[in-house]
Amino acid sequence: xxxxxxxxxxxxxxxxxxxxxxxxxxxxxxxxxxxxxxxxxxxxxxxxxxxxxxxxxxxxxxxxxxxxxxxxxxxxxxxxxxxxxxxxxxxxxxxxxxxxxxxxxxxxxxxxxxxxxxxxxxxxxxxxxxxxxxxxxxxxxxxxxxxxxxxxxxxxxxxxxxxxxxxxxxxxxxxxxxxxxxxxxxxxxxxxxxxxxxxxxxxxxxxxxxxxxxxxxxxxxxxxxxxxxxxxxxxxxxxxxxxxxxxxxxxx
Numbered sequence: 106x107x108x109x110x111x112x113x114x115x116x117x118x119x120x121x122x123x124x125x126x127x128x129x130x131x132x133x134x135x136x137x138x139x140x141x142x143x144x145x146x147x148x149x150x151x152x153x154x155x156x157x158x159x160x161x162x163x164x165x166x167x168x169x170x171x172x173x174x175x176x177x178x179x180x181x182x183x184x185x186x187x188x189x190x191x192x193x194x195x196x197x198x199x200x201x202x203x204x205x206x207x208x209x210x211x212x213x214x215x216x217x218x219x220x221x222x223x224x225x226x227x228x229x230x231x232x233x234x235x236x237x238x239x240x241x242x243x244x245x246x247x248x249x250x251x252x253x254x255x256x257x258x259x260x261x262x263x264x265x266x267x268x269x270x271x272x273x274x275x276x277x278x279x280x281x282x283x284x285x286x287x288x289x290x291x292x293x294x295x296x297x298x299x300x301x302x303x304x305x306x307x308x309x310x311x312x313x314x315x316x317x318x319x320x321x322x323x324x325x326x327x328x329x330x331x332x333x334x335x336x337x338x339x340x341x342x343x344x345x346x347x348x349x350x351x352x353x354x355x356x357x
Contacts, residue, residue, distance in 0.1 A: 106161075106176060109175050109176040109178070110176050110177075110178055110179050110184075111178065111179070111184050111187075112178035112184040112185070112186075112187035112188035112191070113187075114175065114188075114191045114192070115175060116173050116175065118191060118192055118193065119150035119152075119171075119173065120150075121148075121149075121150055122148070122149050122150065122195045123149065123150045123151070123152060123192060123193065123194050123195055124144045124149045124150070124151050124152070124194060124195065124196045124197075124198065125151075125152045125154065125192060125194035125196070125197045125198070126140060126141060126144075126151060126152070126153050126154070126197075126198045126199075126200070127153075127154045127155070127177055127197070127198070127199045127200065127203055128153070128154075128155055128160065128164075128200040128201075128203075129155065129156045129157065129160070129177075129200070129201070129203050130155065130156065130157045130159070130160045131157070131159055131160045131163055131164075132277060133155075133160075133200040133201050133203075133223070134153065134155050134160045134163070134164040134200070135163070135164065135167075135277070135280060135283070136200060136223055136275075136276040136277045136280055137153065137198070137200055137222075137276070138164075138167060138168075138280060138281070139276070139279060139280055139281065140198065140222070140276070141153060141168065141169065141172050142169055145169060145170075145171040145172060149171075149195075150171055150172070150173075151168075151171060151172040151173075152172070152173055152174075152175060152192055152194065153168060153172055153173070153174050153175075154174070154175050154176060154177040155174070155176065155177060156176070156177050159338060159339060161174060161176065167283070167284075180205040180206065180207045180208055181207065182207050182211070185207050185208050185211045186211060189211055189212070189215060189217070194217055195217070196217065196218055196220070197212055197217055197218070197219045197220070198219075198220045198221075198222050199219065199220070199221055199222070200221075200222055200223050200276070201223050201224065201225045202224070202225050202226065202230060204221075204244060204245075206240075206244055209244050209247050209248070210244075210247065212247070213247040218249040218250075219247065219248050219249055220248070220249055220250045220251075220252070221248050221250070221251045221252065221262075221267075222252045222273075222276065223252065223254055223273075223275060223276040223277070224251050224252055224253040224254060224258055224259075224262060224270075225253075225254050225258055226253070226258045226261040226262055226265075228261075231261040231264075231265070234265050235264075235265070238265070238266075241265040241266055242265065242266030243266075245262065245265050245266045245267040245268075246266050246267070246268055248267055248269075249269065250269050250271070251267045251269065251270045251271070252270075252271055252272075252273040253270055253271070253272050253273065254272075254273075254274060254275045255272065255275075256272055258272075259271070259272045297331060300329045300330070300331045301327050301329065301330050301331070302330075302331045302332075302333060303330075303331075303332055303333070304332075304333045304334075304335065305332065305333070305334045305335070306335045307335065307336075307337045308334055308335070308336050308337060308345070309336075309337055310341070310344070313334055313336065313341075313344065313345045313348045313349075314348055314352075316332060316334050317332075317348050317349050317351070317352040317354060318352065319332075320332040320349075320352070320354060321352050321353065321354060324354075334349075
């Protein structure tokens, strides 16, 4: 599906009004599921794009009927134009902080409203944008509505030139609990029993070692301790297991 990154579509455009929603990775795309369902209930078809394979694998299996998934095209003018020519969205929603200049400009030129939902602007990102204030204002002024997670996020968007900003909270807290295999959950629960458990979630390289070191330091005091490491990218499972072995720990 690499061709989708060059805006060569892998699906036909649904008939009727279409909302395009984009979430870069797993967390952002899952936060959009409730909005996808709401739009479909209102009679829209929905196109969901992501930028990572892990998000594509996860969201592709969870989209309801009436929604399709594609990879986000790279932010090159020719490919953005090709993407919009094919999909012709009536509305675009982007999650958190995915502000791609050519995409923003192209949507505005075609009078397609762009909404930033679950908007996030960290102090570090704000400092980066603030070094190019004209560019920041030129882009953010083209966003029809910005729904920020917090007052601090909202203030930073306003200071950079976004004209219509509201605080709407974090969509991730509104998302429904994701489905799970009840038999598998029960099986794991029986295996764990009453052991003390701690979880290191969404780890990156280097953080696995910290988790292993913490477990090694605690195992004498808590001999039945179970540490669960959930790496940010699942393909790193083998690296995590090797890290545990290097610290003299058993892993599965």
